[in-house]
Amino acid sequence: MARIQGCDPVLDHWITPGSFFPHNIQDSMIDISNRKIIDVRDKKVTVIGLGLSGVAAAKLANHMGACVFGSDPSSEFQVSDNALDLLHHHIASETGLHSEKIYDADLWIISPGVPKDADIVIKAREKGIPIVGEIEFASWYTDSPIIAVTGSNGKTTTVHILSEMCQSEDIQSLMGGNMGIPFSERVLEEIKNPNSKLVYILEISSFQMEFVHHFCPKIALYTNISPDHLDRHGTMDEYVNMKLKMVKNMGKNEFIVFNTDDPQLQLAVKGHEAQFVPFSIMRPEMTYSLDSNHLNTLSGKQLIAVNDISLPGKHNLSNMLGAATASHLMGISDDHISHVMRTFTGVEHRLENVATVKGVEYINDSKATNLDSVMVAIESLNKPVVLILGGRNKGADFRLLLPHIKSSHVRDIISYGEAGEHILAAIGDAVRSVQVTDLNSAVRMAQSLAAPGDIVLLSPGCASFDRFSNFEKRGEFFKSLVMEMTNT
Incomplete structure (x- = not known):
């Protein structure tokens, strides 16, 4: 059994299995009403959740002088490993439970996986503990411009495009947020190595906006709005409201870039003080507009031929236009914007070509949750498709897929996981369909059904959490199965 030095300068304490914390006397809560005067030094900060964002937030709070305590009810290896990582930074934590210690705090930083109606959150609020999310917390410690990207689809692709576009002599972009690199990690790097040219490109999920107070991007980019995460938010209105919290602090010097082709989004963003800058693949007089063969600037100059854009599909064209519009507001030249459009080839786990095995093309679209x-995925393909659907349903009605399946090249559907039976019932006899237990079985079944010239598409339409910790792990597993085929 080891010992650690806690925040108390006199006492140190034994570590009990799964629990690493010193005792401290309760001080007054932190006043977070004014961002300019927030000070966590010598304050007790509890971090709820020890995933990537929780660990990064704990390290940032620790660097800012707080006495940090982390807590995660999971005992999985990665969580325990993260707790040990924090211990090496002299940060106390517990795993496998939430003890009463979590309420001995002046501030909570909560991971996006914890909903606002969780019992521990309700109890913390009753005790008057201020609660913020990791994105909010990190934003207190940087004044660098932020471009925040959200929407139901296209966020990750748009963030990656923006990151490549927003590079010039005066601007150096850094990606962060929901795409896998915590904002807190990026901000801590900036504190240690200041960079006046820095611009953050953040992917923002609805979960990350549940506990925001001062977060205010320079540019908020909305790709689209459609039903998603209804298992968490309950209603579409609540989901939209969470998305709109991203712009609640924006004023007349900030910009809301939005997809005006999405009528629900166009209606949702009305009434804010920030400047509105729409983009569209259908309407003229935008910053960049589309004719039959070219993208053109507002002045009528040809920017790029549509056939020269590297990413295929109407949805990717919309992503390109959103990123280009935001980049233009940041002063990026049209020449550099068109260069990125020519050279950007996509992101992992989004319609990613894995391999062709015995004439069958395998595509990883694990990010389709x-x-x-x-x-979008099935409508972008023009060969016979064996579609793999499944995982954990997020409240979706799979009957909504039926008209798209019937008008596409989908020939077979294989459902798997927790949602497998629900999907099979919803699809009915629209196409040949079969249910299997897991993704491994689904890929083997797809291999047996596919013929040369076909496409096997993993586009699950579900969360990964019935079997995998995230969609990346699911996609990597799918790719590993495909690569095994190439070796046989």
Whole structure:
């Protein structure tokens, strides 16, 4: 059994299995009403959740002088490993439970996986503990411009495009947020190595906006809005409201870039003080507009031929236009914007070509965790498709896929996981369909059904959490199965 030095300068304490914390006397809560005067030094900060964002937030709070305590009810290896990592930074934590210690705090930083109606959150609020999310917390410690990207689909692709576009002599972009690199990690790097040219490109999920107070991007970019995460938010209105919290602090010097082709989004963003800058693949007089063969600037100058854009598909064209519009507001030249459009080839786990095995093309679209993403995927393919759907349903009605399946090249559907039976019932006899237990079985079944010239598409339309910790792990597993085929 080891010992650690806690925040108390006199006492140190034994570590009990799964629990690493010193005792401290309760001080007054932190006043977070004014961002300019927030000070966590010598304050007790509890971090709820020890995933990537929780660990990064704990390290940032620790660097800012707080006495940090982390807590995660999971005992999985990665969580325990993260707790040990924090211990090496002299940060106390517990795993496998939430003890009463979590309420001995002046501030909570909560991971996006914890909903606002969780019992521990309700109890913390009753005790008057201020609660913020990791994105909010990190934003207190940087004044660098932020471009925040959200929407139901296209966020990750748009963030990656923006990151490549927003590079010039005066601007150096850094990606962060929901795409896998915590904002807190990036901000801590900036504190240690200041960079006046820095611009953050953040992917923001609805979960990350549940506990925001001062977060205010320079540019907020909305790709689209469609039903998603209804298992968490309950209603579509609540989901939209969470998305709109991203712009609640924006004023007349900030910009809301939004997809005006999405009528629900166009209606949702009305009434804010920030400047509105729409983009569209259908309407003229935008910053960049589309004719039959070219993208053109507002002045009428040809920017790029549509056939020269590297990413295929109407949805990717919309992503390109959103990123280009935001980049233009940041002063990026049209020449550099068109260069990125020519050279950007996509992101991992989004319609990613894995391999062709015995004439069958295998495509990894693991990032498709909602039905809109599945619709986009199947409508972009022009060969017979064996579609793999499944995982943990997020409240979607898979009957909504039926008209898109019937009008696409989908010939077979294989459902798997917790949602497998629900999907099979929803699809009915629209196409040949079969249910299997897991993704491994689904890939083997797809291999047996596919013929040379076909496409096997993993586009699950569900969360990964019935079997995998995230969609990346699911996609990597799918790719490993495909690569095994190439070796046999």
